[in-house]
Amino acid sequence: MAEGAILAAVELLGQALATEIVRLASSHASEIAPTISDLETKMNNITMELRVMQSLLDQMDIHDQSNKTMVTWLVEVQKAADRIKDIGDEFIHLVSNQKFGKRFYLKSLFKEPKSLIALKQIASRLETAEESLKRLGELKERWVSVIRPEPGSSKNNTNQRPAQETVYLTDEPDIVGIDDNREKLTNLINSKEPHLSLISVWGMGGIGKTTLVTSVFDREKKNFSCHAWIRIRQAHKADVIRNLISEICSHGQSNQIKTDHMDLRALKETLRRLLQQTKYLIVLDDAWDQNSYQGIRDVFADSHQGSRIIITTRNADVASLARESNRLELKPLPxxxxxxxxxxxxxxxxxxxxxxxxxxxxxxxxxxxxxxxxxxxxxxxxxxxxxxxxxxxxxxxxxxxxxxxxxxxxxxxxVLNLSFNHLPKHLKQCFLYCSMFPDDYRFERKKLIRLWIAEGFVEQIGGSTLEETAEGYLAELINRSMLQVIKKNYSGRVKRCQMHDTFRVLATSLCMKDNFCLLYEGEYINRNAHVRRLSVIKSDNNIGYQVPLQQLRTLMTFDLSMLNSPLLTKDIVKFTYLTVLSLENLSIDSVHHNIGNLFNLHYLGLRNTKVKLLPDSIEKLHDLQTLDLMGSKICKLPDGIVKLKKLRHLFAEVLIDSTYKLFPSRSGIYVPKGLFYLKDLQTLKAVESTSMVVEELGNLTQLRSIRIWNVKENESAGLCRSLSRMSSLSQLSINASHENELLRLENLNLPQIQKLVLNARLKENILEPPLFQISGTGIHELWLGWSQLQNDPLPTLSHLENLTFLGLQKAYQGQRLIFKAGWFPKLKILVLRHMPNLIQVEMEQGTLLNLEKISFQELTQRVEFPKGIQHLKNLKWMICRDVYFEGLKNKGIYKIYHFNCQVV
The missing domain is CATH 1.10.8 (Helicase, Ruva Protein; domain 3)
Known part of the structure; x- marks a missing residue:
């Protein structure tokens, strides 16, 4: 992708020009100052060339694949921009390694001949890059024809219904699987609602929106005195109105009206006049954004005769213009x-x-x-x-x-390309990146966002964090039907998503053509391939010999058999430009001792590996943002970890018991004191509690998520003080040293907390202010484990009206739990586990109105079958493990009590 490569290079050069040494050089007379000044001039010249080139690309129809000369030229532009980015990264790395402080940095460089030589080499490479860009400019003028769309042109944006382009299932017998949707759409059109109604039909490209609407429109238009069908896409509103007038007149519904010289106001008046006192049916096909409709909605007169407007779109935001009952989402066929x-x-x-x-x-x-x-x-x-x-x-x-x-x-x-071509620039790279994962891969939302940030795809916007901005990117791709939601979390946010197989085929073909990434599955590779990102789906351990990887930026592995591949052993430290290195789930027991030479690394993923120690050279990864050691064998971090000033997310936790029956089931890691002065750190999962950790933890005021293990009673007060300083904390997990350890957490005050896990014996007043009264109103997920409360916790917890998940594991010593009417109105999942004395659970009518899943596990007593469970109308799943309900002989009988519920 030439566009993305240019943007990345421009941003990188901007960072290079902003470094301290460039500012100091202009006022310093040392031998090195002229070299720095020369570098600055070249960087400014290259930046100017790239910006002009980017403006040119904005005007060119770069998606016209029939222009092979332009395609070849764009590939060369991308390669040039990639080389410039590499040079910029090297420069920043060289000048950012300040050992003597800013004041004496130029002198220290002067005393280091190697640094001076390196700077001169960078200057020489920049000069070559500048000449390369000039040469590309000359080649464009000589060979590349640029076709610019005329201002205001509506070509391919608005026209009458094109039979061959939009309708691909022409014969009625071919229309399979749309009977239900056709009936729904027909009913919406013919409803007795007299007011003008907007109906939206939406879904991904190729799903059959136009086919469905065509089928219904052709049958129902005879019931309307006026009808029209136009495609609008991103057309100017004057062109849309002009085409509507032409379409209405062309069917003999009115005399022909000449609109060529009408301005927008006259066009609107003409269309209003045509639609007044008329029952009309209008289809606005292929709308790409809300403005496509919002800009012309005032021309549609409501004559209270049952007129209907149908809008088809791939965008959920556009579909939301219609009221919920008038939205028809088309989903893939079974x-x-x-x-x-x-x-x-x-x-x-x-x-x-x-x-x-x-x-x-x-x-x-x-x-x-x-x-x-x-x-x-x-x-x-x-x-x-x-x-x-x-x-x-x-x-x-x-x-x-x-x-x-x-x-x-x-x-x-x-059709598929149309969806991609209409993506904003910042989303195109994010979309293509999703194709680097295997077929049917389910992306975890937070992981995908961290990878996008590591790659530099996410732009800092206002006061939002990079993670918040990236979450907006993901939402937009989902709204545009480019990614599919697979699972949402308990509070309704996307948890996992997936790329549709057909869109992945599209993305894979684009990646090959644009040199965005290489998906390796053991096949032959062109040795001249320009490989910046490599995803190893299937390995034969020879890939390093098949294709040059010197400029490799991203390496992901999904083939668990490549354990001894030279790519991961001796070759890995040769890829000095690596930004992302993900080796998750590989059975490796160590990482290269010189991994610190990967100076540009932003993301290191060693999740679920057998790595036991991190090498000391890890301290040299000054740009590292995410360090994922979750599920590895690492129990302690090296002292040098405190030098990773840009670290944002640290995951490191050792699994003890996969059944989670033992306490504790996991353990955190031991960390050095300086870790708590990393001001960019947002996620810390998980850390072993010590007196030092409890005391220093409060310095991480920007932390948003933390899990802490092995907390002792005498650390409770200090832990509460430290945690209460974290005004941005939204997720917290506190775990005691053993199941009978009493933690005094009643003074916790967490106004922003949304997810809270407490695994410890708790005082009875824990459910009183401030934790569950003041800050508790925002809690969506709550887990209480081993709390051993004597008093029924439900009356107090019932005030948490936003609670969507509640888990109680050995949390209550009593015999009865009664859910009263009106309690927990938003709760979707309820887990009752390991309650040794529980013998009765009752649900009054009007309680748990939105409960979808209930789980009974390890209830050692003979428990009465939950009384009133038949009142839970939205219940879909009832899970029973190691539990015996009094009087019931088999699970099949459960269905008598709740016939819509599946029992596991």
């Missing part, structure tokens, strides 16, 4: 209907469209790749019709290449 629509095309000449036995497995895999997307099913079905088994296998094995190069898939490619 497996059975996917197979049916694919078979109708692929085996259209076979009797009853039956798949020949030799093709069954290949056909199943290809249908699975389509993941219920109708356009993909139809396109690939047509492509493979009457093809040989070897041709089927070729398409299956190289689908990204086929999408990029096979003319018979042009329609599918165009």
């Amino acid at each position: 497996d059975k209907e996917s197979w049916k629509i694919f078979s109708k095309k692929a085996f259209q000449f076979e009797q009853n469209h039956v798949c020949p036995p030799p093709l069954v497995e290949l056909a199943k895999h290809i249908v699975a790749k389509c993941n219920g997307l109708p356009l993909a099913l139809v396109s690939l079905g047509n492509l493979l019709c009457e093809k040989t088994e070897s041709e089927w296998k070729r398409v299956h094995d190289q689908l990204p290449w086929e999408l990029e190069n096979n003319k018979n898939l042009q329609r599918l490619k165009s």
